[in-house]
Amino acid sequence: MAHSSFMQGLWFLPSVIFGAFQGFTSGNWQMMAFALLSLGVWPLSVWIRRHRDFSLDGVVEFDGKDVWIGEHRLPRREFLWRKSWHQVVWDGLALQTAELTIPDLLNSARGRGFLGTRRGCVWIGLEENRDFEMNLPEDGPHLLIAGATGTGKSELLRLLVSGWLNLETPIELTLIDFKGGATMSRFAQHPRVVGLATDLETTDALAIANTLEQQLLTRQAALAEVGAENIEAFWRHGKRLSRRLVVIDELGELLRQHPRLSQVLEQIAARGRSLGIHLVVANQSLSGVSRSLLVNLRARIAIGEMDPLDLSQLGFRGRVNLPLTTPGWRSAKLRDGNGLEHSFAFPIGF
Incomplete structure (x- = not known):
């Protein structure tokens, strides 16, 4: 995943540099500002990908407020969840519940x-x-x-x-x-x-x-x-x-x-x-x-x-x-x- 993100950044960087150069030399500050703004898109996309593309093999936990898969805390709004997360969370919680006795559940x-x-x-x-x-x-x-x-x-x-x-x-x-x-x-x-x-x-x-x-x-x-x-x-x-x-x-x-x-x-x-x-x-x-x-x-x-x-x-x-x-x-x-x-x-x- 890290190698893929790095290669995407390399492809993205020349267009940002070109836009900044054109904006600076032509005096078109709007183009330059847009290029600088675009510079933040790549690291932001990497951050989002790391928080959404993670291993689903971790232990599912619910602490009364947040749902976790391994070390990753899921968004509190379920409509932001990926479809695959729902089944993993359901199966994980069901497995934990099945292992508990009735007094444990109470x-x-x-x-x-x-x-x-x-x-x-x-x-x-x-x-x-x-x-x-x-x-x-x-x-x-x-x-x-x-x-x-x-x-x-x-x-x-x-x-x-x-x-x-x-x-x-x-x-x-x-x-x-x-x-x-x-x-x-x-x-x-x-x-x-x-x-x-x-x-x-x-x-x-x-x-x-x-x-x-x-x-x-x-x-x-x-x-x-x-x-x-x-x-x-x-x-x-x-x-x-x-x-x-x-x-x-x-x-x-x-x-x-x-x-x-x-x-x-x-x-x-x-x-x-x-x-x-x-x-x-x-x-x-x-x-x-x-x-x-x-x-x-x-x-x-x-x-x-x-x-x-x-x-x-x-x-x-x-x-x-x-x-x-x-x-x-x-x-x-x-x-x-x-x-x-x-x-x-x-x-x-x-």
Whole structure:
């Protein structure tokens, strides 16, 4: 490679010298400036080639922020990667994961703060003994978690929230816990949690409902002011606006006590994606979930054994498989917003 770059430089140098000479003798300073500028093209091209043409035999590593192949750090933006890098990174990470035990994988995820290996993703468990992760805006944009009492819905919610609170991207969480606060109370003091309501304080839920309605109007006006059709376009205008996640445990009980919230949640499910507001709800079944709300909760997770009719209404093609029998883990099935299904397992009591 070095010999090739040197020969290219030799071929390139005479034209640079000729251009500089012509510019100097004729007084055409533009030609001379262009020749001098061109002089930097060759070393720049050599530098770029050295950073893109390297051996792919090195060990693949992910340090939580950057991906490495041997001693070479890849660009953080995947669209800058060469096609061959994607397969090498995937195979390398898959090989490392296959060599790890289930406790190793859990400890590794815990050490990353339950972040995924890709930007914007959070770790939610294992799929065939490989890390399984989710990007809610891309895989949702809204999520429904369904399962009978004791299947681990609240544990999965805590796992998701733990990861979301550690994301690098700006994010805020509104937590509504209608199981006495047992699920979400541990996150109450986190600076990214902007609201927490439980069934122990009825006024909290009503206040949050008013806040969410105001958020919809405020964000809609902010996007309209700059002519942005969604939050991503709003960011491209140089504006700042955090994503807002509304996480609810025991949706049915919440709506039973506060029917007015049904309309607010339906508005979020219908309009929230473009405004950067995402809804995540857990419920024991589809009872109490309106059709207009369900149709926009496009990502669904079914945990454990469920009523076949509920599974069918959720869009699943079969029963929830039981991929893992390790104590301390629960089986679940994800149907993402694109209709793809995944069987996975997630830890409880982590």
